[in-house]
Amino acid sequence: MSLYQISCPGRVLFREDELASLARLEGGFELSRRLYCALETGHEGVHCVIAQGVSGTEEIPPWNMWIRWPEGDEYGPGREMLRLEDCPANFLTGTVQEEGCHLPMGHWGRHGYEFGPPLTDSDVMPEWLFRRFG
Numbered sequence: 842m843s844l845y846q847i848s849c850p851g852r853v854l855f856r857e858d859e860l861a862s863l864a865r866l867e868g869g870f871e872l873s874r875r876l877y878c879a880l881e882t883g884h885e886g887v888h889c890v891i892a893q894g895v896s897g898t899e900e901i902p903p904w905n906m907w908i909r910w911p912e913g914d915e916y917g918p919g920r921e922m923l924r925l926e927d928c929p930a931n932f933l934t935g936t937v938q939e940e941g942c943h944l945p946m947g948h949w950g951r952h953g954y955e956f957g958p959p960l961t962d963s964d965v966m967p968e969w970l971f972r973r974f975g
């Protein structure tokens with residue numbers, strides 16, 4: 842297993858009308874015009890990421906609005922926004938470190954808590970430094 846397993850570098854850009862419709866949702870996230878795919882790098886099929894977390898109402902529990910897009914179509918008509926169920930997997934269930942997967946049900950690859958966010962070269966300890974501490 843690689844120490845630097847990262848999430849997919851695929852990214853999506855929202856149009857103005859999409860941002861406006863997301864802003865109308867009763868949400869918990871600050872809207873971002875550009876988002877990165879949340880799946881593990883090297884995955885098959887479409888990219889996806891949560892576009893907005895919706896806080897729900899007394900009758901409706903919180904839910905997530907996702908955006909999915911095919912490779913190479915991050916600003917094109919192949920994108921779709923839709924509600925997806927969450928993956929039910931949890932890490933360290935019942936402890937204070939409990940962490941959800943935060944990926945959609947049936948997602949490709951490992952669970953969200955099993956790999957990290959994208960890293961830049963500057964986040965990775967150079968090998969010579971690693972050997973000094975190793």
Ligand SMILES: [Zn+2]
Nearest residue numbers: 849851878888
């Ligand atoms: Zn992806």
Ligand SMILES: [Zn+2]
Nearest residue numbers: 928930942952
């Ligand atoms: Zn999962």
